[in-house]
Amino acid sequence: MGKGRAPCCDKVGLNKGLLRCGKSCRLRWINYLRPDIKRGNFSEEEEETIIKLHTLLGNKWSRIASQLPGRTDNEIKNVWNTYLKKKLASREREKGDHKITDEPNSSLIESHSNSENLEPQNREKNRNQTTETTEVQKEPKDDSSEVEVQHKSNSSVLSRCSSSLSFATVENHHSEENGDNFFEIPEMMIEPELWSMIEEGDCGESLAVKKNETASDESKDWLESLEIELGLCEPRDEKQETVLSVDSCQEGNGLCFDPFQIEPASPLLLEYLYDVNVESSNID
DNA sequence: AACTCCCGCAACCGCCAGTCC
DNA sequence: CGGACTGGCGGTTGCGGGAGT
Numbered sequence: 184m185g186k187g188r189a190p191c192c193d194k195v196g197l198n199k200g201l202l203r204c205g206k207s208c209r210l211r212w213i214n215y216l217r218p219d220i221k222r223g224n225f226s227e228e229e230e231e232t233i234i235k236l237h238t239l240l241g242n243k244w245s246r247i248a249s250q251l252p253g254r255t256d257n258e259i260k261n262v263w264n265t266y267l268k269k270k271l272a273s274r275e276r277e278k279g280d281h282k283i284t285d286e287p288n289s290s291l292i293e294s295h296s297n298s299e300n301l302e303p304q305n306r307e308k309n310r311n312q313t314t315e316t317t318e319v320q321k322e323p324k325d326d327s328s329e330v331e332v333q334h335k336s337n338s339s340v341l342s343r344c345s346s347s348l349s350f351a352t353v354e355n356h357h358s359e360e361n362g363d364n365f366f367e368i369p370e371m372m373i374e375p376e377l378w379s380m381i382e383e384g385d386c387g388e389s390l391a392v393k394k395n396e397t398a399s400d401e402s403k404d405w406l407e408s409l410e411i412e413l414g415l416c417e418p419r420d421e422k423q424e425t426v427l428s429v430d431s432c433q434e435g436n437g438l439c440f441d442p443f444q445i446e447p448a449s450p451l452l453l454e455y456l457y458d459v460n461v462e463s464s465n466i467d
Numbered sequence: 468a469a470c471t472c473c474c475g476c477a478a479c480c481g482c483c484a485g486t487c488c
Numbered sequence: 489c490g491g492a493c494t495g496g497c498g499g500t501t502g503c504g505g506g507a508g509t
Contacts, residue, residue, distance in 0.1 A: 211477085214478080242498065243497090243498085256497075257477075257478085257498095260499085262475095265474070
C-alpha cells in the first residue's frame with residue numbers, strides 16, 4: 184500500500200522484500216488480506232450495531248468486531264474514531280437542549296419497535312436517541328459546548344438479561360460513593376437477536392463447525408498470502424479470487440457472510456455479559 | 468498548475484496473557 | 489519456576505490522496 188508508517192522493529196535478518204516481521208505479517212493478514220474481509224462503506228445497520236455495542240462494551244473493538252462478520256477490529260476502531268464519534272458529537276450539539284432524565288425512555292421503545300419501518304431521517308433520530316445517553320455533557324468551556332463521549336464499558340450495568348428489550352436506569356456507584364452527582368448509565372437497547380444469540384448457546388454450533396472445517400483452508404490462504412507478500416510466489420489472478428470469494432459467500436461456506444448476517448455472540452461476549460449481569464445482581 | 472490543509476486508514480507501539488522450553 | 493516467545497488487543501501515528509484555495 185505504501186500507506187502508514189515505516190515498518191516496525193529492526194529489519195535486520197528479515198525478508199529482503201517488504202521488511203515485515205512476523206507480527207506485521209499477521210496483522211496485515213488479519214486487517215487486510217483475509218479473504219472474508221468485507222470491503223466498502225459501513226451500512227446503516229452496521230453503524231447502528233457499532234454504536235450500540237460500543238455503548239455496551241466500550242472500546243472493546245475485537246468484541247464489537249466479532250458481531251460484525253467481515254469487519255475487523257481495526258476497521259471498526261477507525262470508523263468510530265474518524266466518523267461515528269464526530270457524527271454523534273455533532274448531533275448532540277444540534278440537539279443542545281436535550282436533558283437527561285432518569286425516566287425510562289418510552290419513545291426509545293416505541294421507536295425501536297418501529298425501527299424497521301422508519302424513514303431514513305427518522306431512523307437517524309432513533310439512533311441518536313439510542314446512543315445519546317452514552318454521552319456526558321461537560322461543562323461547556325465556550326460556545327462550542329464540546330461533548331465528550333465517555334466509555335463506561337465496565338462500569339455499565341445491565342439490569343437484566345432478557346430476550347425482550349432491556350432497559351436499564353441505574354445510578355453509577357462510583358459517583359454515589361463520591362457523593363457527587365449521579366450520572367446515568369446508558370439505557371441499553373439490546374437487539375432481540377443479540378439476546379437470543381446470547382441465550383441460545385447452540386445457535387453458533389453449525390457455524391463453529393463450518394469454521395473448523397475451513398480452518399485448514401484459512402491456514403493455506405494465510406500461507407499463500409504470506410508467500411505472495413514476501414515475493415516467494417506469484418499472486419493468483421485477482422479476478423479469479425474475486426469470483427471465488429463471491430461464490431464462497433453465496434454458498435455460505437463460512438469464509439464470508441451476507442452483508443449483515445449476525446454472527447453468534449462470541450464466548451468472550453457471552454462471558455462478559457454474564458459477568459456484568461452477575462455483578463448487577465450483586466449490586467442490587 | 469501549484470500549494471496547503473485535512474482526513475482516512477493501514478500499520479506501528481506497547482502492554483498483557485498464555486504457552487513453550 | 490522463570491525467561492523467551494508468541495498472539496491478541498487497544499491506542500496512536502503518519503503517509504497518501506482528495507478537497508480547497
